[in-house]
Amino acid sequence: MIGFGSSNVISTPSNSVVFSGLQPTGHLQIGNYFGAVQNFVKLQTQYECYYAIVDYHAITVEHDPEELRRNTLEMGFDLLACGLDPKQCVLFVQSQVPEHTELAWILSAVTSYGDLQRMTQFKEKGETQEFVSCGLFTYPVLQAADILAYKASKVPVGEDQVQHIELTRRIARRFNARFGETFPEPDVLLTAALRLMSLADPERKMSKSLGPKHYIALNESEESIREKIKTAVTDVGPRTETKEKSPGVANLFLLLKLSASQEIYDQFESDYARGVLKYEPLKRAVADCLVKTLEPIRARKAQLKESEVREILHEGARTARAVARQTLAEVRERIGVGKLI
Ligand code: AMP
Ligand code: TRP
Numbered sequence: 108m109i110g111f112g113s114s115n116v117i118s119t120p121s122n123s124v125v126f127s128g129l130q131p132t133g134h135l136q137i138g139n140y141f142g143a144v145q146n147f148v149k150l151q152t153q154y155e156c157y158y159a160i161v162d163y164h165a166i167t168v169e170h171d172p173e174e175l176r177r178n179t180l181e182m183g184f185d186l187l188a189c190g191l192d193p194k195q196c197v198l199f200v201q202s203q204v205p206e207h208t209e210l211a212w213i214l215s216a217v218t219s220y221g222d223l224q225r226m227t228q229f230k231e232k233g234e235t236q237e238f239v240s241c242g243l244f245t246y247p248v249l250q251a252a253d254i255l256a257y258k259a260s261k262v263p264v265g266e267d268q269v270q271h272i273e274l275t276r277r278i279a280r281r282f283n284a285r286f287g288e289t290f291p292e293p294d295v296l297l298t299a300a301l302r303l304m305s306l307a308d309p310e311r312k313m314s315k316s317l318g319p320k321h322y323i324a325l326n327e328s329e330e331s332i333r334e335k336i337k338t339a340v341t342d343v344g345p346r347t348e349t350k351e352k353s354p355g356v357a358n359l360f361l362l363l364k365l366s367a368s369q370e371i372y373d374q375f376e377s378d379y380a381r382g383v384l385k386y387e388p389l390k391r392a393v394a395d396c397l398v399k400t401l402e403p404i405r406a407r408k409a410q411l412k413e414s415e416v417r418e419i420l421h422e423g424a425r426t427a428r429a430v431a432r433q434t435l436a437e438v439r440e441r442i443g444v445g446k447l448i
Contacts, residue, residue, distance in 0.1 A: 126158075126257050127147060128158070129143070131162055133174075134185060135185045138302075144191075157257050158196055158198050160201065162200055163201050164246060167242035183198070185326075187411055188407040190407075198423045222277060223244055228270070229244055247274050250271050254272075255293075263295075264298065306322070306335050306338075309339075309342070323397070332394055332397055
């Protein structure tokens, strides 16, 4: 059982509530790890944290049911392997807490249609879909419900989600103005502004959707990590006039920064500054350090049993539900539904 008390009080920083959600896209890649999950792991020691695998968001575009079920569990494995600790945070699957969808409906009544039309993620994703669902349009309302069900005041996300959190603030503000102070207006905790780029095309963000040569999965074999780093694009090398690194080289340096000791990193920086950097040893160092950084994650994942992961997620949902239920009772009361007199 997780040792949290009631989480209604969110007034002081020491008991701030953090919420974040991750779409169940299957195995995590190292961009997700360094750009998001590592930060989740740090936050769990400082705040009351709720992390949801948001399967209801995943159904807003066409999907395969079996694959979604597999990916949802897989994400549970990966997040636990990365160091999310069920004793320190609440990890659960969104659809196991039906209060999220109930609150989403209520919040849709205080969400402006015009605001939703302005969401860039909707415009971008909509363009790639043959069938544009209503769910894709109201996706940010469910996201607001995820956050506000726990009265979270901090939301660690990447840059691309900032607009959704701003909308969440507007929704909270409008609800509070109409029905009385209920929700805090959550702030974005920008996950370190780092952007890991594709290994094969370093002008694009590392993402699974680009294809296997572009990313390294968290559970990639040592051999495959070494091969991908070895063949990573370095472009034309240092641009001597500006001393600026080419995107591919900058990306290798970023990987080194994320996984190597300061001494190793400084050594390569100094080689670069003196114009004596060779890509081969740089790549070898990046591969060595990355393999070493990912090894404990692989080891933890190998130890996890499916039954254990399921149990952690069920327990997480029970804990989350107890909190979300209280928020819903308050919200229903405030808007005048549910109780008949
Ligand atoms: P996604 O599933 O692509 O929306 O990513 C989930 C989280 O991982 C978000 O917080 C992203 O900002 C982060 N993330 C994904 N890819 C990268 C990347 N290449 N570099 C840094 N962060 C990333
Ligand atoms: N929309 C987010 C993404 O695509 C995932 C998400 C759903 C989320 N609900 C959330 C993130 C609540 C933060 C808070 O990455």
